[in-house]
Amino acid sequence: MSAELPVSLSELPPDRRRAAILAWLRETDPQRLAALFAAADRVRRARVGDAVHLRGLVEISNICRCDCLYCGLRASNAALPRYRMTSEEILGCAAQAAALGYGTVVLQAGESEAFGVEEIAALVRRIKAETPLAVTLGLGERPPEDWAAWKAAGADRYLLRHETSDTALLRRLRPAHRYPSRIDALRVLLSLGYETGSGIMVGLPGQSYASIAEDIMLFADLDLDMIGVGPYIPHPATPLAGAASELGAEQAPATETMAIKGVALARLVCPQANIPATTAVATINRVDGRESALLAGANVVMPNLTPARYRRLYEIYPEKACDHETAEHGGEAIKARIRALGRAIGTGPGARVRR
Ligand code: SAM
Ligand code: SF4
Secondary structure: OOOOHHHHHHHHHHHHHHHHHHHHOOOHHHHHHHHHHHHHHHHHHHHHOEEEEEEEEEEEEEOOOOOOOOOOOOOOOOOOOOOOOOOOHHHHHHHHHHHHHOOOEEEEOOOOOOOOOOHHHHHHHHHHHOOOEEEEOOOOOOHHHHHHHHHHHHOOOOEEEOOOOOOOHHHOOOOOOOOHHHHEEEEEEEHHHEEEEEEEEEEEOEEHHHHHHHHHHHHHOOOOOOOEEEOOOOOOOOOOOOOOOOHEEEEEEHHHHHHHHHHHHHHHOOOOOOOHHHHHHHHHOOOOHHHHOOOOOEEEEEEEOOHHHOOOOOOOOOOOOOOOOHHHHHHHHHHHHHHOOOEEOOOOOOOOOOO
């Protein structure tokens, strides 16, 4: 298979770029893929430097009103005990993020009213007053007024993956939605002035190579500040567990290589974005999945700071890479792995560079 040279991607006209991305997504030759990953690594170094920014992840509640067919937190999973961290517990985790030298705390949760708009605003205000941290929220789809209130309280960033640009597939896999589409929701976040992040799972049953090419085109069209790409990992208590592919040869696989291709292509089309080496990649390759992503364009890692008693209940998929680590131990292990790659640990909030 022939594919366009990777470095030219962001300069190609849209149709040729889409074709080149699709060719890369289908590429299987290890040498050519090594060249793709090396090109993404060069662009990463030239545009965002060698620092790897650490964002402390706090999973503040696993309560969710939604019934996404891929996720273990779905409302219909009655076997999962639900929790909601207290404000004091969350503030304690934020203080720990600062003490560990991280520049950002990420508050993530299922989509629910477990936290009222004012409660989150008050938390954001206190974190901003008491720590030097940037605050990222990932609380699912909320009304624009809530997002505006949290921005006014000082929140810096919002993460909302669009999951897949195949709208028919998304409606099937994610029945609850507040906005006409997640792209509309992302445009609201961008208009409110958030550093805005999106992303996708790769290998969802029914997801084609061509639809992933559209996802990567969309990353560039939206000029996203943050982009997460991770493999879909089946959860046994979901309707998708064991789902057979309907697409045959067009089905994109849920593999590490596919996710790393997504990371590399995201870096090539969005050279200045912050791109994490996701926990999902580290879960399907515990040996060096994170390293593979960091060597193919990623520049962010999100160590988990959720207290152990809650962490095992935030079971999006089974056996998350961080499930059995403490915050301190996991953080130190991640720092050591980053330094072993010859990369520096980022200091400060690590906002998206704009030049
Ligand atoms: N509830 C919010 C939302 O859905 O936007 C934020 C939390 S949600 C658990 C965070 C992300 O987990 C989702 O955007 C999705 O990409 C990812 N996720 C959910 N189920 C997954 C699975 N089975 N495998 C891999 N990633 C998954
Ligand atoms: Fe809820 Fe998010 Fe999981 Fe969907 S992906 S069920 S919204 S936690």
